[in-house]
Amino acid sequence: MSVKTMETQEVIELLEKVAGFDRPAGNDRVKTIIHRVMHDVFQIIEDLDITPEEFWSAVYYINELGKNGEAALLAPGLGMDKYLDIRMDAEDEQAGLAGGTPRTIEGPLYVAGAPMSEGFARLDDGTDTGAEVMLLKGVVTDENNRPLANAIVDVWHADSKGAYSYFDPSQSEYNLRRRIKTDAEGRYLAQSIIPSGYGCPPEGSTQALLTQLGRHGQRPAHIHFFISAPGHKHLTTQINLAGDKYTYDDFAFATRDELVVEARPVTHSAQGERHGVTGPVTEVEFNIQLVSTDRQDRQAMHQRQRVMA
Ligand SMILES: [Fe+2]
Numbered sequence: 001m002s003v004k005t006m007e008t009q010e011v012i013e014l015l016e017k018v019a020g021f022d023r024p025a026g027n028d029r030v031k032t033i034i035h036r037v038m039h040d041v042f043q044i045i046e047d048l049d050i051t052p053e054e055f056w057s058a059v060y061y062i063n064e065l066g067k068n069g070e071a072a073l074l075a076p077g078l079g080m081d082k083y084l085d086i087r088m089d090a091e092d093e094q095a096g097l098a099g100g101t102p103r104t105i106e107g108p109l110y111v112a113g114a115p116m117s118e119g120f121a122r123l124d125d126g127t128d129t130g131a132e133v134m135l136l137k138g139v140v141t142d143e144n145n146r147p148l149a150n151a152i153v154d155v156w157h158a159d160s161k162g163a164y165s166y167f168d169p170s171q172s173e174y175n176l177r178r179r180i181k182t183d184a185e186g187r188y189l190a191q192s193i194i195p196s197g198y199g200c201p202p203e204g205s206t207q208a209l210l211t212q213l214g215r216h217g218q219r220p221a222h223i224h225f226f227i228s229a230p231g232h233k234h235l236t237t238q239i240n241l242a243g244d245k246y247t248y249d250d251f252a253f254a255t256r257d258e259l260v261v262e263a264r265p266v267t268h269s270a271q272g273e274r275h276g277v278t279g280p281v282t283e284v285e286f287n288i289q290l291v292s293t294d295r296q297d298r299q300a301m302h303q304r305q306r307v308m309a
Contacts, residue, residue, distance in 0.1 A: 065205040072108035074206045076252035081105035100291040104254045112309040114177040121178040123192035131160040131193035138286040147186025151229035154179045162198025197221045220244035232290035
């Protein structure tokens with residue numbers, strides 16, 4: 001069956017009524033968006049000859065997705081977070097704000113309000129005794145490589161099983177989450193543990209769809225960052241550790257070449273020892289370059305629903 005009804009007066013009027021165009025109440029922006037969304041959904045049904053069975057399976061899929069709390073997990077899996085990044089990169093280019101360390105997706109697992117430290121912080125609570133000790137370090141500079149003192153490096157990552165505190169209630173509060181203020185030379189240093197990559201819940205809605213697409217739902221080991229400094233563009237980014245099976249095959253499309261970082265085991269670290277970190281450690285160095293701007297809207301992170309925010 002292949003019928004064409006999209007151009008009929010009946011469907012045109014139906015879409016206008018669906019979007020509330022014939023009523024003064026409501027929000028014009030929402031009306032415009034919903035009109036376009038429903039037009040395109042109808043168009044997909046027509047163009048791909050979607051059967052009622054396919055349509056209703058999609059409706060109940062959305063029900064399951066919401067019940068499992070996975071909408072913000074499916075979004076990066078379908079490239080939506082990456083697409084927003086592509087748009088923001090293009091906007092930066094247009095506004096003359098390109099350059100510096102590249103952005104990449106935030107993901108849904110940030111928790112606001114992590115404890116603040118000056119120069120150095122220990123991120124882990126010491127309970128994961130089998131984990132590999134990590135020394136995470138770097139310098140925050142401006143685009144002319146001048147160090148930025150008092151920049152805030154807000155860092156969060158998973159534990160050695162790939163789970164995040166708050167979302168994994170077995171972990172202590174703010175475990176593997178800290179804000180570090182850079183010192184006079186723009187440096188930050190963190191003692192932590194090497195995180196593990198992780199995957200979507202195997203029985204969840206996201207993995208169910210990815211399986212239909214012949215895709216996996218795995219992420220490589222990675223570390224998330226927000227970096228901010230007055231007079232500079234806010235940066236949301238993350239690093240993927242080199243050598244992970246999924247470093248260049250991230251289901252969430254967060255990998256960028258400039259954000260792949262080696263983890264280097266060393267027998268001792270003089271910088272670490274000054275903070276009581278003795279013995280062999282794995283060093284991860286991530287230097288961050290911010291772009292200066294006097295635009296307040298670019299200095300702050302964009303608004304979205306976040307835990308504890
Ligand atoms: Fe993550």
